[in-house]
Every structure is written in C-alpha cells, then in structure tokens.
Amino acid sequence: MRAKQVGALVWVVLCLGGCGYNNLQRQDENVKAAWAQVVNEYQRRADLVPNLVNTVKGFAAQEQQVLIGVTEARAKVGSIQVSPETLNNPDAFAKYQAAQNQLTQSLKSLIAVKEAYPDLKSNENFRDLQSQLEGTENRITVARMRFITAVQEYNYNVRSFPTNLTAKMFDMKVKPNFTVENEQQISTAPTVNFDTSKPQQK
Secondary structure (H helix, E strand, C coil): CHHHHHHHHHHHHHHHHHCCHHHHHHHHHHHHHHHHHHHHHHHHHHHHHHHHHHHHHHHHCCCHHHHHHHHHHHHHHHCCCCCHHHHHCHHHHHHHHHHHHHHHHHHHHHHHHHHHCHHHHCCHHHHHHHHHHHHHHHHHHHHHHHHHHHHHHHHHHHHCCCHHHHHHHCCCCCCCCCCHHHHHHHHCCCCCCCCCCCCCCC
C-alpha cells in the first residue's frame, strides 16, 4: 500500500514538472523580485522630493503651483500601499502607476523651474539633488524594463498550451504590466509657464 502511495506521489511530481508548474513558479518569483526592485527605486525617488522642494523653495518660493503639485503628488504616492499581491489586482496596479506617473510629471516641472532662476541653477545643493534624481530615474527605467520582461515571460506561459491548463488549475492568472502609453507619458516633457513679471528671489 505504501509503495502505491509513493508511486502516486512520484507520478504527481513528474506531471507537475512536465506540465510547466515549476517553471511557472520560477517565473512568478522573478516577477515579484522585479516588482520589488521597481518599488524600491520609486521609494528612492520619493525620498529625494522633500529636499528638492525645500531647495527650490529657497530660490523660487513664488512658484507655489509647482511646489504644491510635487508635494501633493508625493503624498498621493505614499498613501497607496503596494505589495506582491498588487500584481494580481489590475485596478490597484493601475492606480499605483497613475500616481507614479503624476509624480514623474510634477518632478519634471520642478526641475524645469531652474531655467528661470540662475541662482538656483548654479546652486551646488540643487545640482547634487538633480544628479541624484537623474540617477534614480535611470534606475527606475532599468527596473521597469526588467519587470516588463519578467511579466511578458510569465504571461506568455500562462496563456500558452499546455501550461495554460496548469495555470488555470492553480489559479495563476495573467499579471498587469506597464503599457506603451505609460512609457509615452513618462517621456513627455511638461509644459511650464513662468510669469516674468514676478521678481526673482536673490
């Protein structure tokens, strides 16, 4: 009797391996790891915002609309809780990404302020923060691309025969991904209008 149970267990293990179960699990873990890195880089960017805002405020306090926009965008990002489970909820994923896109655009507007304020543009602290932000944006781009690749690989197997049967059996569904529209929105430069009638702070 025991030999039959062991034989049945071995058969189940072999079937799971042959039908792509192990591969799906590996890809699922790759997606989670890639997602964690995206979130970490977004957090690194959010941590730079307070110092950036305070530095710009010291030279361009009159640019209230831009300063408030960045502060509110950061607060919105911080109010959204994310976890690996977010990847199984397309609505939560879209909400988080929309908030990050808003912060991206707000930060572009904040950096663009320097063109109207020479003292800010030459300030060492501002230039250091800008350099850190640029480096973080590059890391975000890399992390996003790795995530996109990991999700594409996973989703392909979830949809492909015969692994789609295994995925359905274990309720492993297609995961949301960044879209072309996301990338276009991030790469679009913001429009910033300066009121030249306002005196520049020295």
